[in-house]
Structures are given as structure tokens and as C-alpha cells.
Amino acid sequence: MRNSLVIALLTILVIGCKPTVPSEYIQPGELEDILYDYHVSQAMAKEKSTGGHEDAEYKQNVYFRAVLKKYDITEAVFDSSLIYYYSHADRLKEIYTRVTERLNDDAKELGASVGDINRYSQYSETGDTANIWKNETDVLLIPKPTANRFDIHVEADTSFYQGDSFMFQFMSDFLYQNGSRDAILCLTAKYENDSITQSVSRISSSGMTQLRIPHYQEGRLKELNGFIYLNNDLHEEGDIRKLMFISQIQLIRFHHKEEKDEPKNDTENKADSLRRTPDASGNSADTTRRGNIPRKGSPVLSAKEGTSVYRVGNVELKPAKR
Numbered sequence: 001m002r003n004s005l006v007i008a009l010l011t012i013l014v015i016g017c018k019p020t021v022p023s024e025y026i027q028p029g030e031l032e033d034i035l036y037d038y039h040v041s042q043a044m045a046k047e048k049s050t051g052g053h054e055d056a057e058y059k060q061n062v063y064f065r066a067v068l069k070k071y072d073i074t075e076a077v078f079d080s081s082l083i084y085y086y087s088h089a090d091r092l093k094e095i096y097t098r099v100t101e102r103l104n105d106d107a108k109e110l111g112a113s114v115g116d117i118n119r120y121s122q123y124s125e126t127g128d129t130a131n132i133w134k135n136e137t138d139v140l141l142i143p144k145p146t147a148n149r150f151d152i153h154v155e156a157d158t159s160f161y162q163g164d165s166f167m168f169q170f171m172s173d174f175l176y177q178n179g180s181r182d183a184i185l186c187l188t189a190k191y192e193n194d195s196i197t198q199s200v201s202r203i204s205s206s207g208m209t210q211l212r213i214p215h216y217q218e219g220r221l222k223e224l225n226g227f228i229y230l231n232n233d234l235h236e237e238g239d240i241r242k243l244m245f246i247s248q249i250q251l252i253r254f255h256h257k258e259e260k261d262e263p264k265n266d267t268e269n270k271a272d273s274l275r276r277t278p279d280a281s282g283n284s285a286d287t288t289r290r291g292n293i294p295r296k297g298s299p300v301l302s303a304k305e306g307t308s309v310y311r312v313g314n315v316e317l318k319p320a321k322r
Contacts, residue, residue, distance in 0.1 A: 021091075026073065026081040028095055034078070035099045037067045039173060039206075040106075057178075079240045086142055086243075093140045096245040100138075100173070132159070133251040141183070141244040143232030152187065152226040154251060163256035165215035166224070170249040173206045177241030180204070185211055187226035191219035203228075215256040224251075 021027055026034065041063035049056035068075060085092040132154070139150045152168070166189070174181045183203040190196050195218060201211045213224075230244050 025084045032095045097138050100247045128255040130253050131250045132253050137249045139246040141230040143230050143242050148230040150228045154224040156221050160221050162220045163215045163217050165254045166213040167252045169210040171247045173245045175243050182231040184229045189213050190222045192222050193219035
């Protein structure tokens, strides 16, 4: 009884000691709502733009200011709050995780398909198709050293076979004040025979990213290494509003199935045995005959125009019936 009381008091003490967000910054609950409306508005602005990239960027900026006006927040307060949350990335990551869940729920309610991201979640780790990713599934990247890179490392186990192929995929959301959205996904596969393959993909917009590693028949995968890197333009260091939130990371393994030729049925075999192939002179010869050299004692047949191919009989030569 006393031990239970001590544990309860310690739990309350730990929770109570968790630092709160200073009042001059946007509080977590309100920031979640603002970010949710921000991403909805950016998608709407992109959909309604008809004048190319510049028109889309202009509309997205207008929609963003409308979101700030809705919550009676100035751009300066929003930016200063982001600076605070950048130094408390774990909190910002938790907020973005909830925002992503809300956006996904809205998409499902509107009839959107589950898509390839959730398609493989139901598979076990031992099946022919499986999601084998065991590390964190949500990552927050900020274009600053040490915070703009997420490293990937997977070691093979007994469920990996020779000829397996893989697909690394995730969802991403950008929050940028301006400038180009530029991230790189790089994967290097090392096999037991020391062969190495590398796959690279650039990411410049929000949405789903997939990178495939094709099957390799010469050896079993030994390890998979790589990274997601958020680039930072040196000419835009003064920009505050820049981040990339990555969610629903998955690594799908596919066991390769070799395709085998199915045996032909009797009808196909019969048809194949009567197939005629052209000889050196361009005439079609019956494949049941032994080449173009006539048997000893058999007359050489000359083709007659307008008649069918002659067959050799035991007694006499007759034209084949049409």
C-alpha cells in the first residue's frame, strides 16, 4: 500500500514538473488548430491556383494570413512561437502528429482511399509482403545542422531472402515561409556478396514519397543504410518559417516469386507439332519432317503453284486436301 502511494506521488510530481509553454507564445492546443487550418488552406490555395507556381505561392500566402486573422494572431507572434518550439522539437513533433491524424481522418470522411501508405500495415513481418520498419515513424526536420537529417539503418534477419525487393515510403508536410522546398531521400543496399546499389529521390512538395529497391538475384540483403536530408539554401538563412514533418514511415519487403512456364495442354502440344517453320528457301516445312534432306529412295517434290504442300505416302503421292 505504501509503495503504491509513493509511486502515485512520484507520478504526480513528474507530471507537475513538466515545464509549461511561456504565455507570450502560442499554446500547444491553439498551435495545433492553427497548423491544421494552415495545411487545409494551403491545399485549397494550391487547388484553386491557375496561373502556375507564382500564382499558387501568392494564394498560399493570402490564405495563411487569413488563418492568422481567424485566430487573432500576428505573423510576428507566430514566428516567435515557432522559434520557441524549434528549441523544444519534441513538443512540436507531438503537435504535428495530432495534426496529421486529424488531416487523415478528414480525408477518410470525404471518401478518400486509404492509399498505399496504409495498404501494407495489415501484413505480418513473416509474410511474403510485410512492413518491417521498427524505428520511429514520425520525424520533424528543420533546415539547421543536426536537425535537418534523419538517418536510416536496417540490418537483415532470417526473414530476408535472396531476390527480395523493398520499398521505403512516407508522408511529408512542408511549412515554409518562402523559398524552395528541397529534401533528398537516399538509400544504399549492401548485399552478402559485397555488391552495393544506391537509390535517390528528391522531394519538393507535400504528399507521399516512395522509393523502390528492385530485387537482386545475386545475393541476400545484408544491410540497408540511408538518410532523409532537408536542404537549406544559404541565401535564405534569415527565413524562420521552415520545417518538414515526416509521418507514417514504412519499409515494405517483398519476397520475389519466380515465374515458371506452365506445361502446355494436349491441344497446344498437337498444335505445336503441326507448326510450319520456314526453311532456308523461304518455304514452310512440316516440323514433323527431319530437316530438308529427303529420305533415300524418295522423290524430291517440287512445289506447284496454287496447290497445297505435298506429303510423302507409302505408295503414291497425293495432294493434301484443303
